[in-house]
Amino acid sequence: MEPLLKVENIKKVYGKLSAAYTALENVSFDIHEGEFVGIMGPSGAGKSTLLNLLATIDSPTEGKIYMKNKSIHDMKEAALSxxxxEHLGFIFQDYNLLDSLTVKENILLPLAIAKIPAKKINHLVTQISKVFGIEDLLAxxxxxxxxxQKQRTAAARALVTEPALILADEPTGALDSKSATDLLESLSTLNENNNSTIMxxxxxxxxxxxxxxxxxxKDGSFSTxxxxxxxxxxxxxxxxxxxxAAIGGEADDII
Structure with a gap:
């Protein structure tokens, strides 16, 4: 089976000549449909750089990233947008909700932009809000x-379009332990029941x-x-x- 995401020999260099800094070097891995994959490493290992490349926020200096057999960084800007x-969902540590919109309106925003019919929008919003336990908060x-609850709303917004790949960047970083557990259990349920692919x-x-x-x-390279x-x-x-601990992570990096 072909992987959903294929990362081939990625290298990312910032700056030039004597000021050049290599953030990633020769990183390769695959993610198949239905996987729930975590990316970890010590501070400064290159985790955020890698996520930015996968999210198409940045481009690799060398190497290729394929999504559904398409080289995503070879696309023109309009096609990439x-x-x-259509294919990516994003969950960030910052909720990025619009304060002037209700919970329901925040969730349905990407569907409205995609011009999904209203009847289908209501069905999808109801469905995803139940998964994240926020159906009583929609108004x-x-x-x-x-x-x-804000983070679960943000997660619902990211997943309501049923993206091929969900990219989550420290989604529990600003949450207390109970809220973090609630969110992670919801993501795990989606992964198991809906075959959602999450990184x-x-x-x-x-x-x-x-x-x-x-x-x-570690140090910008695949470790294990x-x-x-x-x-x-x-x-x-x-x-x-x-x-x-074996790859040299500090205690502050993992709690």
Missing amino acids: DFRR KYPYQISGG MVTHDAFAASFCRRIIFI EIYRRDQTRKAFFQEILDVH
Whole structure:
């Protein structure tokens, strides 16, 4: 089976000549449809750079990134914008909700931009709001709900279009433990029940333990990867801690 996402020998260099800094070097991996993959590594390892490349916010200096067999960074800007809207969903640490819109209006915004019929919009919003447990909040505004509820709203907005790949950047970074657990359980449910494909960058071993596979990068290069397989989440959590310690991660990088 062809991978959904294929990263081939990615290199990213910032600056020029003596001021050049290599953020990523020879990074390669695949993600198949239905996977829940975590990206981890010490501070400065290149996690954010990698995410920016996958999100098409930045372009690699060398190498190729293929999504559904298309080289995404060879697209013209208009085609890339359409591709991003149609195939990618983004969950960030900052909620990026519009305060002037209700929870429902925030969630349906990408559907309205895509000119989806109103009847289908209502169905999709109802469906995704139930997954994230926010169906009772649809008429409220962002200032009326908690941080955890805002993040679940942001996640619902990212997933309501049923994107091929969900990119999550430290989605639990600003949440308390209960709100973080609620969000991660919802993402895990979507992954298991809807075969949603998720790639999450995180420094948090607890968050990573909800993934099925973890890719570790160090000093801008691929280091190792581990699979949860039939382990309990608790056992996988401990394995993540052990691997992170072995590649030189600091305690502050993983809690």
